[in-house]
Amino acid sequence: MRTYSPRVGRTFAALLTALLLAAPAGCRKPAQPSEAYVEAQTRFGKLYAARGDDAFADPELTAIEGLLAQVPANSLDAPAANELRARIEEGKQQARSRQRALEELRGKASEPARMPAQGYGGTPSFPSSRPTEPAAEAEDAGTDAGTAGGAPGIGTPAKELASGFSGCFKQGESLQVQGRGLRDRWELSDSPACREQFATLQDQVLIIEEGKVLALAPRKSIQAVATDGGTPSPAADAGR
Numbered sequence: 001m002r003t004y005s006p007r008v009g010r011t012f013a014a015l016l017t018a019l020l021l022a023a024p025a026g027c028r029k030p031a032q033p034s035e036a037y038v039e040a041q042t043r044f045g046k047l048y049a050a051r052g053d054d055a056f057a058d059p060e061l062t063a064i065e066g067l068l069a070q071v072p073a074n075s076l077d078a079p080a081a082n083e084l085r086a087r088i089e090e091g092k093q094q095a096r097s098r099q100r101a102l103e104e105l106r107g108k109a110s111e112p113a114r115m116p117a118q119g120y121g122g123t124p125s126f127p128s129s130r131p132t133e134p135a136a137e138a139e140d141a142g143t144d145a146g147t148a149g150g151a152p153g154i155g156t157p158a159k160e161l162a163s164g165f166s167g168c169f170k171q172g173e174s175l176q177v178q179g180r181g182l183r184d185r186w187e188l189s190d191s192p193a194c195r196e197q198f199a200t201l202q203d204q205v206l207i208i209e210e211g212k213v214l215a216l217a218p219r220k221s222i223q224a225v226a227t228d229g230g231t232p233s234p235a236a237d238a239g240r
Helices: 006-027 035-057 060-069 078-110 133-141 158-163 192-197
Strands: 169-171 175-177 181-183 185-188 204-209 212-218
Touching: 035 060, 035 078, 060 078, 158 169, 158 212, 181 204
Parallel strands: none
Antiparallel strands: 169 185, 175 181, 185 204, 204 212
């Protein structure tokens, strides 16, 4: 006849409890990949391959970020989704910084530059758009000395001043321009024929930058300054 042992009963109860506790864990669903992440990663890869860093300013990023927000926290792809989200945010910040820098550069380029000369008084200005009417018409007509009424204007190559326009233009003393450095200076010669042919440029100084006419400045606005920094005196060519 078998007898019941309390010790055996306790051991059996403990084993049964352990099995019951372990059962729910065994029934848990394993972490799954996220279809939303796969789509977001694929779309971002194609966008970046096509546009490079410009992709971070593309409106399509909004949809991609929306897909990443749908990735469950317990997904196998959750860490990768977080990394992609952080990369997109960093790229967008860099794109905004580049855009601000570009806008500042464009703003400065659109401002009419003032050109106070070191060694000369006066402040001849650079035109911010097209030159004065006669010069603009001359530019449209061409700079070839053989064309009727052709005269140099903004954008005329300096080499054409030397070889064209009936030889009516000569290179003068260079100007040390504040903020721009040393710049060549051309002007109309004293020949009566030249002054008659290019009457609109008799009192103008052509200032050269990067091999082309950058600005036209009235000669009377340029005054020589004493080398010792003393009181300005009229330029040698003022009143020609």
